[in-house]
Amino acid sequence: MRSFVRAAELGQLQQAADELGVTQQAVSKRIAALERELGVRLFTRTARGVELTLDGQAFLPHARSIIAGVDRAVTAIRPGSRALRIDVLGLRSAQAVILHDYWRSHPETELDVVTLRVDDPRTAVAAVQAGDVDATFRTITDPAALPRDLRMIRAFDSPLELVVGPRHPLASARALTPPQLRGHRIWVPGIAPRSEWAEFYDQLTTEFDLRVDAAGPNFGNEVLLDTLADSADVGTLVGARDRYIWPTSYDLRRIPIVNPTIAYPISLILPRTAPHPGLRGIINHFGSLACLPETTWLPSWAATPRRGDGDITSHRR
């Protein structure tokens, strides 16, 4: 492919071969193989060199794009100077959605989103220290437990919504207050014990006297959806920004929780010294996200809602 592109740019197989450090015959054979594989002629051979055919012209930009893709792929994992790599809890979580939004408005950013798949946030923190990832969206709830060489910043608050099936008694509500959830079973699978999320749900259930079952194992998304769709008494909680997609046949409803809004404070942990330069833009991006009302309930380690740039003049969209 590179031989083709270079030959197309230079108009000569000979020059391309010289640049690539092989013989002209090698390039000729590469092009011939490519043409044979594709079933079309890419060049017309002339006495002065080669010239792209129509098919070659059409193929060229694609070839360039493929090569660029390969180069990006290599730099994404090149040991030493690799692309910005951020750990999220799940690829459909609000964290990933925010990163995706950022990337869409800054498509030139070399950004890779990964999930460490570890339960304990300390393990994720160690990965940041080791340089395996450049930052993690995990949370250390005890400020004293955060290593000195790391910094944790409040990224944004993720308001929670209740998801229920059509037979659920709350299914037709437009909005719910936390007391209204009392007595209903709420199943939030996949929460690792002793993780920051477990602590969040602990505080939440204590505060509002709820019945949140966050201990059970995660059997997969489909089991959860099936359960929700059929059940008349089980619901689950998801972040308002979480991009969970399910077949419309499931007929599930997302119901905001208000008065107070319940939010999980998502934070970003990154090295204190010499963080990856690409992080700056992402951190700035957090500032442009909507703030939640003052009355929002938050866990103890983040008692007050996050404030935007505007501070007092907050309440922007």
Added chain:
Amino acid sequence: MRSFVRAAELGQLQQAADELGVTQQAVSKRIAALERELGVRLFTRTARGVELTLDGQAFLPHARSIIAGVDRAVTAIRPGSRALRIDVLGLRSAQAVILHDYWRSHPETELDVVTLRVDDPRTAVAAVQAGDVDATFRTITDPAALPRDLRMIRAFDSPLELVVGPRHPLASARALTPPQLRGHRIWVPGIAPRSEWAEFYDQLTTEFDLRVDAAGPNFGNEVLLDTLADSADVGTLVGARDRYIWPTSYDLRRIPIVNPTIAYPISLILPRTAPHPGLRGIINHFGSLACLPETTWLPSWAATPRRGDGDITSHRR
């Protein structure tokens, strides 16, 4: 790469091998070769299969994108059912710019822009008839000369601007009328004799008694730019939408021509029956382009300015 992606999706080399029709060992060697080449481990091997490492997670989307690029490249030139292919006069011409705009707003369109590099529009027409391209932006000025099985539609009108260097007497004008161009040398290289553009400039020079030198050979863009930048009496004409980019060091000026505006009517020639389905969107796109004033001068074969969808309520942007 496909082995890697499939293995990552399935979580097992064995299954991936079955799907790909090779032995498990072959896939194992492919992955190992990829890892050796990249210098990182992509999978952690477990007893139940394989699991992506962080590097593997980061690499996966890139790999997918590369494969998608390869597939697009192949479909772009697959004989039989290939992507929409349109012939333009030059890759920086207004024609190409309009196509690029369309593609940016419809990025899913599989569109390849090529240049047939033929002087005579009849040759381009033959290429459309032969199916080498799906449409051409060339023009057949004599309606009777257009083959019955083809259709020519008025795409949009491209207003002309004068380009001159700083020493040119008209350099400081904000706008110019055609009579003001009289007596100044205008050099438009690269116009093939007997082409529709030659005819256009013929009519233009006759109509306004201008001195347009459209016969000379094209020595390349740099020669033209050098000449313009140094000269105190030579200018050239370009379409307002043409995306000619030149180093700012050249200090050239583009000056609109008004009262009347001079425009070249760009048309699209496509098969009358069973045109490529992708053409519909592009043709619709023309309708959203700005119309020129009624007083616009046009060559005889397109005597009246093109009208937009809005017809009388035209004048949209």
Added chain:
DNA sequence: ACGGATGCCCAACTGATGGTTGTGGCTCAC
């Protein structure tokens, strides 16, 4: 008109590669 230079393709050869089969080690489930 005619060498010479240039640039392509084809042929023969060879080391490297990418596939195969066979085998062994590891982990997990019963």
Added chain:
DNA sequence: GTGAGCCACAACCATCAGTTGGGCATCCGT
């Protein structure tokens, strides 16, 4: 403990991708 499942390694072999050598067509200057 034992069998099943899965991956890695080893040996082997056909193919491939590169090399050198040679031939043909075109262009250019004498």
